[in-house]
Amino acid sequence: MYSLARPFFFLLDPEAAHDLTIWSLHHFGGFIPSVCGSRGKPVEVxxxxxxxxxxxxxGLDxxxxxxxxxxxxxxxxxxxxxxxPRPQPGNPKPRLFRLPKAEGIINRMGFNNAGxxxxVANVRSAKFKGILGINIGKNxxxxxxxxxxxxxxxxxxVYPHASYVTVNISSPNTKNLRQLQGASELDALLAALKARQARLADEHGRYVPLALKIAPDVQSEQLSEMADALRRHRIDGVIAxxxxxxxxxxxxLPHADETGGLSGAPLRTRSTEVVAELAKLLAGELPIIAVGGVFSGKDALEKLDAGAELVQLYTGLIYKGPGLAAETVKATDAFSRV
Known part of the structure; x- marks a missing residue:
């Protein structure tokens, strides 16, 4: 069905198509039957x-x-x-661009959100009882x-409502945000977050893991410093x-020179390289969640083979549709770490 609907969505402005999708899912999502025949094999992470x-x-929701x-x-x-913390409109429009020939997307959204x-109100009203990650940033x-x-x-x-919390310091679309990946800045931020996590765990009687989301545009020396900081502060996971x-x-390609972050198939190789390098640096001390350019079950397995424990989808869903979730779940069912 998505193959029939995609041409219509691709006629729309990319952000208009995104907003229409979220609006439709919000209002009519309850009528959507599960498209995933296999629920997969459970894994502890x-x-x-x-x-x-x-x-x-x-980013999608x-x-x-x-x-x-x-x-x-x-x-x-x-x-x-x-x-x-506060609602903000994000960067001026247009700020979202498709690159169909490369199966990529460039965005400079700028953390547009309602605060x-x-x-939290939306999470409270949802019926979902599964694993929910909440990704946080700065205004x-x-x-x-x-x-x-x-x-x-x-x-x-978000602590009382999240299964885990992701700290986003790697978006290229908020001015100076990636400075937080620097050694001294990262050390101070992680120390503050871990201290607050410990306090909140006592207050709420439950431990909510913290994951750090990093950029692909880092050199080996900086990646090594980040891995050391993740271990030193006992961060629970890293998203790459x-x-x-x-x-x-x-x-x-058309739109290739637009300012913003590039996602999708063009990111696949670099993302996997970062996962593999991180896996060697971390040596299993904390898990890696891979994201970037996953368009098939084969792509998902490639991330796992590189050292990831979990895989996330976004741009692949735009180009391939919701059936991609079912395909990747089925492909990774039999995966086991040797």
Missing amino acids: MGLSFPNRIGLAA KNGEAIDAFANFGFGHIEIGTVT VDNL FDTPIEKAADDYLACLDK TNTTLSREAVAG
Whole structure:
């Protein structure tokens, strides 16, 4: 069915198509039957039992408006956000561009969202009882030296409702955000987050894991420093990767020179390289969740073979449709770490 509907959606402005999709799923998602015949093989990651290894990446459902509809796709987990303490409109439009020949998307959305209170209200009203990740960020006008305050404010509010929380310091579309991946900045941020996590665990009587989402545009030396920081602060997981600023794989294509992060098939190879390098650096001390360019079951297995424990989808769903969830779940059912 998606192959019939996709041409219509691709006639629309990309952001209009996205908004229409979320609106439709929010209002009519309850009528969607599960498209995933196999629920997959459960796996323990970050102390949580995931029904299968495939999840929805953050960014598609920023405000948690369509959680129950996405649950029908057969995902083993759903990650919503990125959410910020205060509502913000994001960057000026247009800010979302398709590159169909490369099966890629460039976005410079800028953490557009309705704020953390709105997201929490949506989570409370959802019926979904599975693994829910909530991805948190900072407001665009919060000085980078005070970024930790925004992350802590979000963590306080989402903690009671999340299965795990992802700290997004890798979007290229919020000014200076990637500075937080620097050694001293990252060390200070992770220390603050872990201290707050410990306090919240005592207050709520449950431990909610923290994952860090990183960029693909990092050199080996910086990746090694980040791996050391993840181990030192006992972060529970790492998500690799966010979108890339590189245009090497799409040079010369329409929209290739637009500012923003590139996702989709052009990111596949680099994302997998980062996963593999991280796996060697971390040596199993914390799990890796892979995202970037997964368009088939084969692509998902490639991420697992590189060292990931879980795989997330986003741009692949835009090009391939919701059946991609079923395909990747089925392909990864028999995977086991040797």
